[in-house]
Amino acid sequence: MRESRKVLLEGTICNRKKLADNIYHIKIELDKEFPEYSYGNFVMVNLKEELSPLLPRPFSIFRAKKRSLELIFKVVGVATTLLATKPLPYPVRLWGPLGNSFPDGKDMLCIAGGLGLVPLYESIMKERYKKVFVGFRNQGEVYLLNGLLKKEAFISTDDGSYGKKGFITEFFYQCLINEKDKGTVVACGPQGFLKRLWEIEKEVKNIEIYGSFETHMACGFGVCLGCTIETPKGMVKVCSDGPVFRLKDIFGE
Ligand SMILES: Cc1cc2nc3c(=O)[nH]c(=O)nc-3n(C[C@H](O)[C@H](O)[C@H](O)COP(=O)(O)OP(=O)(O)OC[C@H]3O[C@@H](n4cnc5c(N)ncnc54)[C@H](O)[C@@H]3O)c2cc1C
Ligand code: FES
Incomplete structure (x- = not known):
């Protein structure tokens, strides 16, 4: 499972489509090319025009190509409601790609x-x-x-x-x-x-x-300890040790 290298990106949501009940797809145009990423990596998205929520929110990378990033999310609270309803174009700031990834392999x-x-x-x-x-x-x-x-x-x-x-x-x-x-x-x-x-x-x-695994995250790269969970092998940070784990390592024998 490859570690990802994060960069700070400025972006603009330029397209939004409702895919299902409360589920939206957004396309974000970026100020620079999105780095190479692996399946399972995520980004932290900050709604830079809003006073609330102040903290960025984690979203899995659906697809990224050159200067565009696509996310899919469900409306569950403050940030996702804003992402689903704000008039476009709408500016965001993001960090990514973050976290580890799913294993590679055949079959x-x-x-x-x-x-x-x-x-x-x-x-x-x-x-x-x-x-x-x-x-x-x-x-x-x-x-x-x-x-x-x-x-x-x-x-x-x-x-x-x-x-x-x-x-x-x-x-x-x-x-x-x-x-x-x-x-x-x-x-x-x-x-x-x-x-x-x-x-x-x-x-x-x-x-x-x-x-x-999903937890609340404040920073997304191992600094705030907000995503720490207890496992049989000790405490792990979901954002930087994960988010992908062998189930055995989290739930134990
Ligand atoms: C690595 C990772 C990848 C994710 N990828 C996606 C994705 O691709 N699409 C998507 O829709 N969502 C994804 N999520 C979840 C997403 O981050 C939350 O739904 C989002 O932060 C909610 O923000 P909000 O301000 O709208 O909700 P809030 O107003 O902050 O919260 C609304 C409700 O949702 C609960 N909640 C919020 N975040 C989480 C969380 N991480 N785990 C459990 N409960 C939570 C809160 O306790 C509260 O009850 C991911 C989370 C992680 C950690
Ligand atoms: S979210 Fe800050 S350490 Fe994981």
Whole structure:
């Protein structure tokens, strides 16, 4: 997992599109080229015209190319409401790419829940995985569907309003039972989803699951200690030691 090198960038949100219920895609034009990055890296975004929120917010890199950066976010609070509603063009300041990344490898399995699809989508499009599982809460929150269908991803919703009905972790579990070569799994989703994957890893054996974790972050590069969590091996900083960790290292034996 390669360490990223961060730079400070000035940007302008020049395009915004609603993808699903409360889920938006934004395109940011940058003052300079975005550095090389890896799947799983993130950026800290500061709304430089606003007095509140003062602190920047972390977002996974959806896609970056030359002088443009694309993010996908769900509206949950102050910053995301502003990002979804402010008239465009809208100026932002950002730091990135930050954090470590998902492991490289062939024939891996991939599982994403909700917004956890954002850092994994581009790697799914590049056919890095032998099987892909994606879960959403309901049909209203399904996004990036065309690409997922092209790559024959297995899709479920919790309420069955699109795809198979049920938690994606349980379909993944069923698949693992029948899978001979289990190997490496990359995962991104909410805390409960990652916890369930850890239960599955313990039961199924012969798999290594790497998950991307979310915490509140104030700086994003290891200085403020605001993202520190306790693990069986001691305290870790999610922003700079992660956000991608082997589930075993976070949840323990
Ligand atoms: C590495 C990383 C990558 C992320 N990538 C994405 C992404 O690609 N798309 C996306 O939509 N979101 C992503 N997030 C989450 C995103 O940072 C938060 O949703 C955002 O900071 C909320 O800001 P806000 O001001 O709108 O919400 P606030 O007004 O600050 O909070 C609203 C509510 O959300 C909760 N909350 C806020 N941030 C977090 C968090 N990090 N973990 C748990 N609960 C939180 C608060 O406790 C509160 O209940 C990522 C987080 C991390 C750490
Ligand atoms: S967010 Fe500041 S140390 Fe991690």
